[in-house]
Amino acid sequence: MSQHPALLLEIGDDTGVDTAAGRISRRDFVKITSITGAGMFAVTMFGRVPFAAALKTPIMSDAKGVLLHDISRCVACRRCELACSEFNDGAASSYLARVKVGRNFGAMKGSPAGKAEGRAGDFRMQADTCKQCPHPVPCAEACPKGAIRADSKTGARKVDEKLCIGCGVCTKACPWAVITVNPATQKASKCYLCDGSPECARACPTGAMKYIAWTDLRLSTPPVQPGIMADPSTSSYCAPCHS
Amino acid sequence: MPTYGGWTGKTLRVNLTTRTSSVEDTLDKYKEFWGGTGMAYKVLWDETKHVTDPFSPDNPLIFGWGPLTGTGAPCGGRTCISALGPQHPHGAVTTGHMGGHFSAEAKYAGWDGIIVTGKASGPVYIAITDHQVEIVDCPDLWGNGIYRATAEIVAAMGGSCQVAAIGQAGENLVAQSVIMTGYSHSAGGQGAVMGSKNLKAIGVVGTGSVKIAASKKDWRTLIDNAMQLVGSNNQAVVPNSPQPWAEYVSSARWYAKKGQYWGAANPPVETGTCDPHDRQSVGYRCFKSDPGTFAEQFTVRMDGCHACPVRCHQALNVPTAAKYGVDPTAANTCTGWWGRGLMDAAKVKGTLTGQEANLKALEAYVVGKHMTDDLGLHNNYGTTDRGWAFIYGGANKGVTWIQPNVPPAEWTSLNAGLFALYEAGDLNFMKEFGRLMAYQVGEFGKFMAGAVEASLARWEVKTPGITAAYHADNSVLWWANGFPKHHSGENGGFVGALINTGYNRDAQNHCWSNYLSNGLPTSVQRTIADSEFAKNGYMAGMGAAIDPNNTVTAVNRQKAVAAKWAIARKELMDSTGLCSWMWPWIASPLKERGYVGDIALESKLFSLATGVTMNTKQFDDEGVKFYTLQRALTIREFGSMDLRHLHDQLPPWAILENHVGKVAYDGSNYYIPAADWDTALDLYYTELGYDLATGAPTRATLEAMGMKDVADELAGLHLLPGTV
């Protein structure tokens, strides 16, 4: 698993962040980020590189684990959605759940949307899960508040609810559309791997949902929406590393 | 004002005549009746005083579920659809049940129930997206099957849309018709009520949530607890074949084993040993392959309802079935596969042998399923296929009952078409049968489509004796007052028989039959019943209520208590949203617990979800209340309080005296001596607080349940015991 020694900007890690200006506390870093929106610094594995983009989140190292959903075992019971929403939110909801099964029902046979390979045609039922994307992380890149960070324990891309303003940009950025904004709290509802003990996998009665060591699942699962992603060749945000 | 979880607080009312919708406060109007059938009985009691015709626009069609619907309470995906029922001779209240995900989605849309009244001027469907309700004209969908209607509504409303629709059968007011969701979950009996309202479908999308009143931690602990005690389909707790972890082997519906695969999964998935402590194999346990083990290689996966880990539907892919013009994939369970039951197995097989014969039999499942589920036909627990077998009469080929009743031209055409296909074992027979029935083609189509009592009465004119012959025929599964048996005396002797008299259709009640068929030896079942019931405030020695399947012994008080309990629990399942095909869990698969389950689980789930705390006894009393309101409704619809004689009687074939040479209680049969049935009714009515002479609830009983208004109205109608 790759580790960027100085770069982890982690929720729960208040020991500080290295910047070109020296080590500052995470809380201060957050404050500066949201107040100035500019003039921040990132550090690459090659050294400290200043740049002037509206930087919210520098490079994140890979997560430690990821959910793997097996469409040949899934029985479409939605107990994963229920565990996710009930045990995290205290309310049962497909919409709030950070794993999405119910919305793929309509792709069952008989629907004009049906019969697509790998989704629900011929009864094979796909649960959409967060891939805990490697850098560049689309949801995190898109967040205007830099609220999606790597969790210090699991590396899960986790929403810092103190920062989240419920704008919903991340919901459009994620190619798998697995983030929703909770209308009651106005906070993004995003998979955080339940701090390393995923409730969805525990609730799954067939083992279709598994928590495995991180691997890049992005290419093996077709996206469900275009997503939003800065182009590294033109984005000033990306330029320091990609020029 | 207390706050509750479980309920959304809003019930949707749609008037199709005025094309308007309105919102009712669930807690203000229906809290005492919870939801599902409880709520439906209340609506029907209040609103059908002067309604006699199930096809009247004033007959409310109630889509009900309950406070546990949409939550993680296991096996909570059911929908109850209630109305005055066109299948019943008196048009009395009936409820059809479907599983799937419709009710959960409706709950997420913010609704505790949907009440549809009136009649649209042309074909419409109701499109519900959260609190946005639209009545959409759909002349182009009318005349199409359920599959097409579902697909187009999903396409219009989005992938998470759940649809409940009728097919051509419901449109054409076929009494034996269904409302269907998810292509395989059907609620029988009310399809024609929906059709009479020009309502093709309801589509629903919900982005809301169902709040849990308890803390996340307490709810999680309880769900964990339930998931430890869950068994397989029908709460079977003993496997069907020897397993390394298992003490017993039985014929119960726990089929998983090593070397057995969902063979059409890609790659195949082994069901395996399924140790009861392994939470990640609960969904493999059942693998109920209705078409037999041959079908295992064609199984893509198992399927089922929202929040249910057990999965009793089998999803098949049989490519060769496509030659009959149907989709090779098909899912269903039990009598949901009934289409193939219309055909004689030997004729289907014909000269084929081995795998070829097996394959054709399996194709019959697929063709039959698609015929019935797309047209939206109901088999009414064997009524349609067995009714067909009765009138056709095998070698008799319809000469006795059909020929005299149909015009000569129709007789000729039946012989050249339907009967010829049948005799040839051609699977297209099922498609032709469905066409005749769903479109009510000719006298034959009308007979099969109609409410059975009405059809028999019509044919009685030209073939006197048909009604008596039909009722006397055990094979048509006909119960005394107009509906098929469904876990009656054969499952629990007096208990099953009493349960089967409780409703205006088959009882749809599995609380007791599940227990008897859970695979445990009878001695263990009795020991568990002794302890579980006593622990929860019931009389001692409830094990004495148990008679093994297909036997009966003398009636005792325990049997009356068990029947009352099962009736209450059926209403409680229907009013909270749980599945009567799974709940309650008197036993569990856990040897270390002595296989003891927990009959308090449902009340705990209800208490934590809603915040209304109840013990088991209080919970069960609510079920008795709901049932008693159904009883009052039935009395009003019958226009007589004497349900003892008009409603609660055994069919002739279930009475011992009608079987020469059979001996009472000798373990070889489950026939009931006539005099002992009277004793059983006395004991049962006593437990329920009903009048012994009539079987009607007394004023004291109704008032104790908080239903003084019901007592007053019945008294005004001279339908309350003690009033003349």
Ligand code: SF4
């Ligand atoms: S973009 Fe989507 S899949 Fe990737 S980390 Fe964010 S939420 Fe997960």
Ligand code: SF4
């Ligand atoms: S890991 Fe946790 S947060 Fe992520 S989908 Fe599963 S239950 Fe939800």
Ligand code: SF4
């Ligand atoms: S809990 Fe498992 S089987 Fe059920 S829908 Fe989720 S992934 Fe599929």
